[in-house]
Amino acid sequence: MAQPAPADAHWPEPAPLDPRTAPVPAYGTASLADVLPAVATGLGIPGLATRLDLPPADRACVFLVDGLGWDVLRAHPEHAPFLTSLLPSSTGGSGQPLTSGFPSTTATSLASVGTGRVPAAHGLPGYAVLDPDSGALMNQLRWQPWTDPHAWQPYPTVFQLAQAAGVETSQVSAPHFEHTPLTKIALSGGTFLGRLSGEDRMDLAAQRLAAADRSLVYTYYADLDGNGHRYGVDSGAWRGQLAYVDRLAQRLAGQLPPRSVLYVTADHGMVDVPAGPEARFDFDEDWELSAGVRTLGGEGRARHLYAVPGAASDVHAVWREVLAEHAWVATRDEAIALGWFGPPGAGVDDRVYGRIGDVVVAMNGSAAVVATTTEPKESALIGMHGSVTAAEQLVPLLEVRT
Structure with missing residues (x-):
């Protein structure tokens, strides 16, 4: 029988993790910053560089679900049968994982999506970061304290570039997001249309896709993330929201006009x-x-x-x-x-x-x-x-x- 270690035995402290071993986002090939440049290229808009290759379409919709991680989606096929059918392991599914970028948080990710630029360029490198000019801690999701949005993030959004190139461009989201600074610097361009219910957003997104020969539509849903924060991704409340998101995505997919593509993505995953x-x-x-x-x-x-x-x-x-x-x-x-x-x-x-x-x-x-x-x-x-x-x-x- 093994003898217990003496009371004064020395147990070595765990070695610190080497930052060189940390996973890094796939910027330029498979990150959130590559999605809209690839979509825009397929719409015939020049000058947006990415190595993410997406087949062209005349009409494109991006449906971003806050908090829908790749791992948790794959772990719950019974609650998301439609989305699961789009995964690469399913018959006919062509989905793929992307990396969100660092930090994997909403303000950073939405800026990456909307500008098509990495955090090192768009300048929202976290949930709350120091403003070197004022010395204040700047919450980039709530935009507190107030800072000039266009000085903080000066680059045009992909939506603005698309609208200037003659593509009919719309954002369909909750009404209270219309005038937020984050929307102004990350998601502005074209027409903002506020709708309260998820069903109304899906229906309107489909209508806006069909409104022109070339169209780009962005729509967003936040409550999956909120339930994950409050109750955890291992909760009934979160799973109920996932099932609702699945129905929303299927509702939108069922209304797509001809020559369209729908992309369902997210800003980050989550851990409990x-x-x-x-x-x-x-x-x-x-x-x-x-x-x-x-x-x-x-x-x-x-x-x-x-x-x-x-x-x-x-x-x-x-x-x-x-x-x-x-x-x-x-x-x-x-x-x-x-x-x-x-x-x-x-x-x-x-x-x-x-x-x-x-x-x-x-x-x-x-x-x-x-x-x-x-x-x-x-x-x-x-x-x-x-x-x-x-x-x-x-x-x-x-x-x-x-």
Whole structure:
């Protein structure tokens, strides 16, 4: 029989994850930033570079479902029979996974989709990032504090380029999104049409597709993500929403006019973060993690750390040691060079560099760095996203053609 280890036996600490081993988005070939450039190329709009090859169509609709990860979709075929039929393992399905980009979060991903540019260029590199000009932490989803949207993200959207090229362009979404700064800098161009119900959005999207010989329509649904955050992706509430999304997609597909293509995609996946200190590292309660950090940015699964002057190297070392196998911890320059925010070695726009943390943290497994005092609502979420794991990064690109 094996003898128990002596009480004073030394167990080695887990080795920190090497950021060079972190998965990186497939920018330029299979990322969210490549979808609309590929669609636009198929519509005859020149000058949008991507190596993602999508067959041309005269009419194209992109239906983006917030929080619909590739992994969780494949895990629930009984709740999404229509979407499952479009997966590559199904007869006739031609769907494929894409990478969302880093961080895998809504503001970053919608900017990547709408501009056709990577985070290093469009400049929304996280949920909440430092504005170097003001020193304030800028929440890019809620756009707080107020910042000039077009100074923050100056590039035209693909929708604007399509409309200028004579393509009838529409966005069909919830009415309250029409005038948000994120819509202005990521999704504007053509006609915005607000509808409250998912069914009304699908019906109107089909109508707008048929309204011209060449048309581009974008439509969006958010509640799958909301239920995942509140209840987790392993919940009845989330599965019910997935079944509803499946019916919406089938409803839209059934109304496509001739010479059309529908793409169903998402902005990110999601993981459930267990309760308790083994999975939730509390920045507000852990003196080691908070030491030397002037401002905590990002979100639970993807953190930007803005260090006090002279403390960046110490912050980097401590976070690597404390989180060990729970996170990939990189310096700003490492993360940029490795390709987290754009193609490896491509760098970032000058205006974007200071928005990225001195230290960038991408969580592994199901752990998160929460902040229960300063971020109480976000810290209470069950489902989270933002990191580079497959569950968060991989999103579907599912196709229906007429």
